[in-house]
Amino acid sequence: MPLQALIIDDEPLAxxxxxxxxxDIPFLQITGHCYQATEALEYLSRNNVDLLFLDIQLPRIKGLDLLKILKRKPLVIITSAFGEFALESFELDVCDYLLKPFSFERFLKAVTKAMEQHRLQQPVETPIEKATPDQLFIKTDKRFVQLEMKDIFYLESAGNYVKIWTKDEFLLTPRTLTSFEEQLPAGDFIRIHKSFIVNKQHVDYLEGNMVVLKNGKTLLVGKNYKNAFKLI
Incomplete structure (x- = not known):
């Protein structure tokens, strides 16, 4: 099924x-057009969207501020004439950053990357890979492994994979960190960085912008996740 995409840009030419x-891309379908963030918020509340093509310099609410408002955001490709927002954009887990004007080849590369991430986020068609209140089943090395929630210290993003760390070792699974964030119980697991989700019960103490776990591991809190301190 094609990616269902929404364009959010105040320029008709874009x-x-x-x-x-x-x-010219068979796995991509443009299903909506919005010219400001408030219009996009209403559209997203009523429609299922897989991918946003998002401009940054929007009237009233800027593109990156819109991403911060969304509780559950689709995949995002930034399309902007300004390159200075790239670092902040990737802190918000965007798929790619297209600098206007961009070629079809560069556009195709970004959309292909988004499609790969979308496929990784889809649940594996088996009843075993699901979370229960106490257990998590994951696919690793062509087999399924059952983990007790209480044994998971933290999860770490590793490109198109996630490392699930127990006290002294990790299991590698072909999924995204965002897919785990939506699956794990929010009261127990907290996103503290674009690359980390921690299990609250294994947090020893907080120091500055660091979380220290009971196994001695130290994790950085991202600047866009400072509110996570209030939840730990």
Whole structure:
């Protein structure tokens, strides 16, 4: 099934270019057009969207501020004429950053990357890979492993994989950190960085912008996740 995409940009020409490019990509379908963030918020509340093409310089609410508002955001490709927001954008887990004007080849590369991430986020078609209140089943090395929630210290993003750390070792699974964030019980597991989710029961203490775990591991808190301190 094609990626269902929404364009959010205040420039009509940007909509035309992206729509034109999308016509030549069979796994991409443009399903909506919004010209400001408030319009996009309403659209997203009523429609299922897999991917956003998001401009940064929007009227009233800027593109990156919109991402911070969304509780559950689709995959995001930034399309901007300004390169100085790239670092902040990737802190918000965007798939890619397209600097206007961009070629079809560069657009295709970004969309292909988004499609790969989308596929990784889809549940494996087996009843075993699900979370229960006490256990998590994950796929690793072509087999399924059952983990007790209480034994998981933290999860670490590793490209298209996630390392699930117990006290002294980790298991590698082909999924995204965001998919685990949506699956794990929010009262026990807290996202503290674009690369880390921690199990609250294994937090020893907080110091500055660091979380120290009971096994001695020290994890950095991302600047966009400072509110996580209030939950630990």
């Amino acid at each position: 909509h035309e270019v992206i729509s034109l490019y999308a016509k």
